[in-house]
Amino acid sequence: MSKTIDYGNLMHRAMRGLILEVLRGVERHGLPGEHHFFITFDTRHPSAQLADWLRERYPEEMTVVMQHWYDALSVNDDGFAITLNFGDNPEPLYIPFDAIRTFVDPSVEFGLRFETQDSDDDEEDEDEDDTAEATAPRKEAEVVSLDKWRK
Template identity: 40%
Template sequence: MADDHDNTTGNDAFSPTSLLPYDQWLQEAYKGVMLKALEHVSREGLAGQHHFYLTFRTDLPGVQIPDRLRAQYPHEMTIVLQHQFWDLNVDRKAGVVSVGLSFGGVGSILVIPVRAITGFADPSIHFNLHFELGEVAEEVPADSTSAETDDNTEAQGDSSSQVVSLDAFRRKGPSPA
């Protein structure tokens, strides 16, 4: 049965501009999924092969990381929560995620505002979410670097490190957006 208001893929030539903020609502829902996953792991720990890549802007207000990491990753950083991390906490009221990690053998607590998070992935199941920063993205430079922590909990890379591409972990098939 045909629908004159069909806005499915392939009918883009006639797509009306939405008066409802669906994109914003989806971003909020996806961040909710990420926060639920982090909260679950903070209570229960990681199960099986699950592990998380968390990418965030280091140059936004409220991000608390050691000065040496901020100098090394002035715009963006990716951390891996897998084997050795501690005190993972999600404070929804304050809008922050905090976690303890070791970089170069030195333990540090990172405090990351949820609004600074640009990506979340669980590579074990090829699950990946990307978050837009909105207006804030225009205020800061777009170049980035990344770091990972691993079994040895050492930061990888230097000031010219490569960005960890999460494209390989994206779900295949139709996007919910």
């Protein structure tokens, strides 16, 4: 049994569930009103699928915009497939929910950011060193400031 409640992972799961429900609604009914999304994801995620030229251009992360034109949105429990337009070239993508770093809907000033820190799974080896907390596996969730997307 764990010594603490893992609020970070619980929050991530809840936030990904929210994104899943939002995208399922869009899949069924389209984007309502002025809603649109900026979705940043980790292009290195093993389940992310994108054209080789996109992966070369964005070797670590990529932000896609889901707004005026998108096609073939298909949502499952693990992620979503979508075709987006890149310079008049439609490209299919598959974005796993675990790969998402930010999800922003600027039309209503809503945003989520996922932060992860890579480390070993061995939490029990933490000692009294003050740096133990910095190296412990942590996942924090927070609401994103939308200032950088404001016009």
